[in-house]
Amino acid sequence: MQTLRSGLLQALAAALGLLMLLAHLPAGAADDGPLRVGSKRFTESYILAEIFAQTAAPQLATAPAVRQGLGNTAIVYEALRSGAIDLYAEYTGTISAEILRGSPSMSLQAMNAQLAPLGLAASIPLGFNDGYALAMRASEAQRLGIRNLGDLAKHPTLKLGLSNEFIGRADGWRGVAAHYGLPQTPTGLDHGLAYDAIGAGQVDVIDIYTTDAKIGHLGLLVLQDDRAYFPRYDAVVLHRIDLPQRLPQAWAALQKLQGRIDEPAMIAMNARAELQGQAFDVIARDFLAGGAAQTTERPGFVDRLFGSDLGRLARQHLMLVAVSVGVATLIGVPLAVAVFPYVQLRAVVLGITGLMQTVPSLALLAVLISALGAIGTLPALIALTLYSLLPIMRNAVTGLADVSDGLKQAGTALGMTASQNLQLVQLPLALPTLIAGVRTATTIAIGTATIAAFIGAGGFGERIVTGLALNDKQLLLAGAVPAAALALFSEALFELLEYALRRRRRTPASRAPVRT
Incomplete structure (x- = not known):
């Protein structure tokens, strides 16, 4: 029994050591440069992040790190507060109402007075207002006689499809x-998908950003805010308060963006991304160069699938899956073995690991970002490890339970200690079931790892997140297809492993080598 305890402690120590090593890994590429720029998960924020990075780059010895599509306001703001990023594009109405929970009409000076104790500041008004509004198909609005937000109250049966963030915001629905x-009850929709839904007539009203390119493209009518509910949402740079002192030359370059982007320019840049499929960095470069936008052919699905980022995304995805499932195995198997003899304790431990599976992944990632003060690789790996524990532990317990009492007693009759009985009889017989648990955990991790892109951990989810933001089905598939291929590949590997185990167990004793 002492040998068993020693083995369990060694396995747990190895798992903890690996986690400590991961704590020193850079969060994706976020720590690679002196300037770390973040973005939310919508077109305009992607473009502005590239504009910031390219503006500052000539003044830096190392290229800025751009962490795109980190999620909604809560996640990106938490990344800024924790120091995982240095700046991102935010809007005055969001800062006052959503972040500071203050008056929507708060001045920039008043905002900075409240942001300073948090180590943050808002600066460099970019020159345009991108406000919230509600919109309908113009033909439907004309038929119903709707022009203002107040007119919606006369039509309670209208179907509203609003972004989940807008539904939950203090200044939202x-x-x-x-x-x-x-009186309407809205349905939650991703912002990018809402345009498809209203175009297809599946919903009647959606929330929009007033610089969205698809408003005119789909012939939507922006309803007038006739009772002046929405504040202005002037675009600014929300940043760490020490950034101007830490990188004075880069900050001086960023200050030259003040007032340089007006609403038509922002709408045109959004249109290039959403309607022409142009890359964010290309759009930013053309804007900063002051030249005319170059219209190029929209890349096809094959070009996107085998794009230059495929190798990088594959390495990131494989690392996330391999490390998280490996750590979960190192923790889960010894823990399952340790609690197996104790029925009540076993039920409690499995119940806790099962409870982890019910926590929504984005909520868990947001909590981990706040607790760890980091975005990217580390919180993603911890979340994936927690999600992998249940199938591994449950299968380990099931495999041990399936070993008959007769075989256990036979081992004892041969003079085996409890530790030897476990190592030489029970675990070998439970191994196929245990491997099936690791197989299930691996498949789950491959799919769940796509969520890691929401916090800048990379992987194939990076394409999926961007595709959702742009409502670009080809880009979505270019991320989903490699993830599915990786899942099929892992299934094939485990099938070969299980076949080898089955063949080994069926080998007749007469074929075993005979010692003379």
Whole structure:
């Protein structure tokens, strides 16, 4: 028994050592440069992040790290507060109402007075207002006689498809509904997908950003805010307060962006990304060069699937899956073995690991970002490890339970200690079931790892997240297909492993080598 305990402690120590090593890994590429630029998960934020990075780059010895598509306001703001990024594009209405929970009409000076104790500041008004609004198909609005937000109250049966962030924001749907007395119950939709839904007539009203390129493209009518509910959402740079002192030359370059981007320019840049499929860095470079936008052919699916980023994304995805499942195995198997003899303790431990599976992945990632003060690789690996524990532990317990009492007693009759019985009888017989658990955990991890892109950990989810933001089905598939191929490849490997185990167990004793 002492040998068993020693083995369990060694396995747990190895797992903890690996986790400590991971704590020193860079969060994706976020720590690679002196300037780390973040973005939210919508077109305009992607473009502005590239503009910031390319503006500052000539003044830096190392290229800035751009962490695209980190998620909604809560995640990106937490990344800024924790120091995982240095700046990102934010909007005054969001800062005042959503971040500071203050008056929507708060001045920039008043905002900075409240941001300073948090180690943050808002600077460099970029020159355009990108406000929230609600929009309908113009033909439908004309048929119903709707021009203003107040008119929606006369049509309670209208279907509203609103972004989940807008539904939950302090300055979002709840405030609008109360301000205008709107009776509808909205359905949550991704912002990019909402344009497809309203174009297909599946919903009647969506929330939009006033610089969205698809408003005119789809012939939508932006409803007038006739009772002045929405504040202005002037684009600014939200940044760490020490950034101007830490990188004075780069900051001086960024200050030259003040007032340089007006609303038509921003709409045109959004259109190039959403309607022409142009890359964000190309759009930013053309804007900063001051030249005319170069119209190029939209890349096809094969070009996107085998793009230059395929190798990098594959390495990131494989690392996330291999390390998380490996750590989960090192933790889960010894823990399952340790609690197996104790029925009540075993039920409690498996219940806790099962409870982890019910926590939404984005919520868990947001909590980990706040707790660790980091984005990227480390929180993603911890989340994936937690999600991998249940199938590994449950299968380990099931495999041990399936070993008959007769075989256990036979080992004891041969003079085996409890530790030897476990190592030489029970674990070898439970091994196929245990491997099946690792197989299941690997498949789950390959799919769940795509969520890691929301916090800058890379992998094939990077394409999926960007495709969602742009409502670009080809880019979505270019991320989903390699992930599915990786899952099929892992299934084939485990099938070969299980076949080898089955063949080994069926080998007749007469074929075993005879010692003379």
